[in-house]
Amino acid sequence: MNGMNDDLLLCAGIDKSYNGPQVLSGVDFSLRRGEIHSLVGENGAGKSTLVKILTGVTQRDRGSMVFDGREIPLEHGRTAAQALGIAVIYQELSLIHGMTVAQNIFLTREPLLPGLRLIDRGKMNRMAQELIDRYGFRLRATDVIDGLSIGQRQTVEILKALSGKASLMIMDEPTSSLTAAESAQLFEIIRLLKARGITVLYISHRMEEVYQLSDRVTVLRDGRKVAVLEREQISPAEIIRLMIGRSLTGRESGNRMVRSSGEPVLEVEGLCAEGRLVDITFQVRRGEVLGFGGLVGSGRTELMRTIYGIDPFQAGRIRYLGKPYVPSVARSIAGGYGFVPEERRLQGIMGGLSITGNIGIANLDASSGRFGLVSGGKELDHARQAITLLNVKPADPDIPVGNLSGGNQQKVVVGKWLIRDLKLLIVDEPTVGIDIGAKEEMYQTLRRLADSGVAVIIVSSDLAELTRLSDRILVLRKGRIVREFAEGTVTEEDVLMASSGILQEVPP
């Protein structure tokens, strides 16, 4: 049954390190022809590195790889992977707007008119439509990308891969931006691919999807393969237990939640925002670190943006410092909010500007004097204060923030709020892409702020970070708060179970 011919991919003893830390150690991994195989693990478990190795984006240090009976050399590049039939459907879609479905599918491989270097549009459209019809997708070759839904665009991505005769299709969190109906359609497509003999490697944090779809599941933890589960062994609770693991590091002992007795800083009641948030009620108190858990796409970031005043809401009430409050970014900042966005490079820093410039822009009120003139001296003082408070390196206020390391960039983004009379700090993913040392400093900073009476809200996909840092945890799922951990001991497993909607399987 499990003869060599059944295996599309066989990896053995894969090692990989990025200048130092070992990301993958001795990973064995196999894919059978025509199976739907899920790859699961916490953030940082090594999933994306493994995918990058398969697709030739990065190279493994050691280990053998056999694809379709062929030995793959260590220096395996992106073009080589494509030629072998390994295709990836990217999270951030790579289609070109303004072009049709057919144009996107055959981009750079357009059929040409005989003897001419001109594109044979009619033939291209016919080829695309044939492909679409073969899989029974609801699309027309001549549809323009701009008019398609996210789900349909994903279908075009899949078609693009199929036109290149893919035998392995890798999907990385494909449902994170899809509606429930679109997800259901995608699952149909995935099963269709399977029926046509195409192997699908499915990566998702959503346990119910993994459970619904998979023929087999490989679980990674801390760069090692922990288990491969066969269809009949798969249960969401079991996968989560394997992902979190039982180690002697004390992770399973969890962290104690502490109820804060400070007066409420922000009170949210029945907040609803079209298609994103449903009936959200919570409060955060002085001196408390409130953590928000949940999967990507569960509405955590949307909630933060709404209470800060970036996005509007349709129903519900917000009270800030005891008074009714309608957030707008300018009002929030003036009133003592601080906000550290999710995507540091795109939303947090102004890379070309100096540390002083980045910190100054949020503190113009404090540095402006008579006639609206800004005092450069005060701005420099602010920058120096923030640099000292957070130990930014190098401690040069003139250096462009884009030249700093990720950790120091994040310190600047946090720092601009710390020199203000801060009452509420919202931090979305406090430590993504920053090194261990800077992480530790960030944790201490946030704790110190809370101890000084600031209400701190954090959103984190890093469960260890979330349980360690929070005094209280709220778990969001599909735009609702589904669980509060306010007392007793909470483990990473508890939070992940709640995020995945399998509360009932939590042992008492």
Added chain:
Amino acid sequence: MIAHTRLRRLLAGSRLFLILILMMAGLSLLSDRFLTLDNLTNVLWSVCLIGIMCSGAIYAPITGGIDLSVASIAALSGIVLNALMNGAGLNLVLSLAITLGFGLLIGLVNGIVTTRFKVPAFIVTMAAKTYLFGLAMYISKGDQITIMKPRAFLAIGIGKWLGVPFPIYIMAALAVASHILLKHTGFGRRAIAVGANEVAAKLSGVDPDRTRILVYILSAGTAAVAGIVMASLTQQAYAMNAGGYELDVITAIVVGGTSLMGGSGSVAGALTGAVMVGFINNGLNLLNMPASYHPLATGLVILAALILNQGMSLPRTLIRWMARLRPSA
């Protein structure tokens, strides 16, 4: 480390000035008429209009936008002013105020269309350039209107104080005001922030739309002032006046070290750039080069100045632009 960055920045800032000094030294060796007070005043005079326009127009590139309508606004302002002053017979001060207000209004329209309707500034101001020129043609019926009165108006362009023409004072005052606005006010900080990273600026409390609208109002305002000065200086109102000036303005700004990608800018640099372009033209005249060679020589000298001034960063900028144009795979 700190001293090092400071020094490097100072050197980068003054590189353009050094190029200008070198150019002047070269010209004074080639022609003994160059380094005379009369000639230098002449050059400054000729770059006044560009300098005045630059002091307001520089904010558009700083925010990552561009204003191509400044020349049309200038020409139209002269025609509107003449119509108010000599057509409708309003007094000078009121006519000037209305003309300036009209200019600011055009900027408001440019700003609103760019921000509220999300049309790129390039397109919005290119359209404005065309329809404002059309409006100027319509009002003036395409005529070259000669303005001989009132005397007080004509004094704006040709009057002198302490031997220096008034327009030079106007340019200097606007440039100093613009420099202060950019380097020492919240508005300047916000404009730079919007150009550096609009989203980050917004999350830090900046209203990018409001900032942009103000930017285009400023740009149109100084263009209207330039139009008034130009009408007085040339003693005429004509739709073709200032034709092509928008490119000279952008050239001066870019030569002055302001990036068209936004996030940085220097008024002093733009002014130096304008003066440099003036010296190039002046030098070609002094060297008796036939007029038909002027554009070719000017273009090549500007290109050389740009490369010298940008040092390594120009090629890098070009590569980044090419990468942007290529669709991401």
